[in-house]
Amino acid sequence: MxxxxxxxxxxxxxxxxxxxxxxxTVDCKKSELGYEYNGTLSVTISxxxxxxxxxxxxxAHSNTNPEWFPERSITEVSNFCRNPSGWVEGxxxxxxxxxxxxxxxxxxxxxxxxxxx
Numbered sequence: 001m002x003x004x005x006x007x008x009x010x011x012x013x014x015x016x017x018x019x020x021x022x023x024x025t026v027d028c029k030k031s032e033l034g035y036e037y038n039g040t041l042s043v044t045i046s047x048x049x050x051x052x053x054x055x056x057x058x059x060a061h062s063n064t065n066p067e068w069f070p071e072r073s074i075t076e077v078s079n080f081c082r083n084p085s086g087w088v089e090g091x092x093x094x095x096x097x098x099x100x101x102x103x104x105x106x107x108x109x110x111x112x113x114x115x116x117x
Contacts, residue, residue, distance in 0.1 A: 027039040027041075028107060028108050028110035028111070029090055029091065029107045029108070029109055029110065030109070030110050032088070032090060033083055033086055033088070033090055034083050034090035034091040034107060035070075035083055035086075036070065037070070037081065037082065037083070037090075037091050037107060038070035038080075039080065039081075040078075040080055041080060041081045041091075041105055041107065042078070042079045042080050042081065042093070043105070044081075044092070044093060044095060044103035044105055044106075045103060045104050045106040046103060048095040048096070048097050048100060049079070049095065049096050049097075050080065050081060050093035050094065050095060050096070050105075051079060051093065051094040051095060051096050052078055052079045053069070053074055053077050053078070053079065053082070053084075054074045054075050058098040059094045059095070059098075059101045059102070061094055063084045065084070068082075068085075069082055069084055070082070079093065080093070081105035081107065087104070089104045090105070090107060091104070091105045091107050092104045092105055093105060
């Protein structure tokens with residue numbers, strides 16, 4: 001497995017700063033739609049576990065374009081709550097419950113002077 005931090009140590013300082021800023025995790029949503037959310041919440045508002053975006057079971061779906069996710073990778077997004085479809089209530093996920101296809105996630109708005117890059 002490649003250690004990205006080992007590789008990073010060989011980069012110029014400006015590239016290192018960009019790398020760190022790019023991978024800052026946002027644990028709250030700044031906007032109503034929450035497009036910027038890139039945290040690791042993986043349960044819905046009712047406590048259901050999220051299905052990985054890269055798989056099609058138990059729910060088949062078409063939200064597989066990596067450009068629709070902050071990570072720009074369908075595998076790196078794992079089973080985290082996201083909003084690739086622009087749902088008006090914000091980030092959501094497909095659930096692993098075969099009886100409930102998808103559900104919103106309970107994400108709070110960011111408070112104070114949160115900075116986003």
